[in-house]
Amino acid sequence: MTAVSFQSVSKTYTTPKGDFHALQNVSLDIEVGEFFGLLGPNGAGKTTLISILAGLARASSGRVSVLGHDVQGDFSAARQRLGIVPQELVFDPFFNVRETLQLQSGYFGLKNNDAWIDELLESLGLADKATANLRQLSGGMKRRVMVAQALVHKPPVIVLDEPTAGVDVELRQTLWQFIAQLNKQGHTVLLTTHYLEEAEALCSRVAMLKRGQIVTLSRMDDLLKSASSTVLQFKTDDALPADLATRARVTGRIVQIPAHDAADVEQLLAALRQGGVRPQEVEIRRADLEDVFIHVMQQQQGGGQ
């Protein structure tokens, strides 16, 4: 059964500079029980797509449904089945944590929800903050409350829009443990993140969005298999020859260059030597999702708007 269906979704914003196509003909079905990753660079359209799913924005054309319920024609049934953790921290500063969750339960017509609220507080490390006013909480703690708030009605479909942006390691671990457990119990998860190692660890399938279009849609394991299998990684203070620089990912002194096989690695090392580059701490590792992402985005350069 399909948990979330986007059919030919387009979104055009009218701006002073003319029409801007934030989404162009996006079609995507996410099945019940999937842990699905929606990836893409800043401005690719991820939040726009989620806002349409949440009923916060209207698609210019196309259809979106949640477990068969159209997000426009059948809004409250669709909304009831969705738990959305938004990117921005929005909360009412007058209530404490427990009150916030009770209010949200009331919004979904749930009266005796305290057992589940207690479980949420416990699982998200909020139990000792239950009576704290939201104003007094740190950013990371507020983020936990946002997650609890989204899950208060045990939604079968959980949508997380960059939930770990600016969040410490401990919360990430707590959050992912809890979300993975919910996914095991059958909840469908749709995640957007810029932390590709998180997506690689969690998602069974991913879509990559660029300039409002899906450029890759694949199972995670197929995507990683299809990538150039290895990466040559080293540190250096020397400048790379131009042809290698275009292939490399450089972070400070760390250089990473995709390679197809051992012969390719040998050629790269020879080219480095010829170019006067002295590599240190040389490693050969398997390609990861970040390598694939960079490759896909580079391939798409020049396309689109």
Ligand SMILES: Nc1ncnc2c1ncn2[C@@H]1O[C@H](COP(=O)(O)OP(=O)(O)OP(=O)(O)O)[C@@H](O)[C@H]1O
């Ligand atoms: N109300 C609006 N009017 C005009 N353009 C908009 C509006 N809202 C969003 N956009 C544009 O639509 C594009 C997609 O934005 P969106 O927030 O969906 O991207 P994103 O993939 O979520 O990016 P990020 O990773 O930075 O969160 C951006 O270029 C953005 O500037």
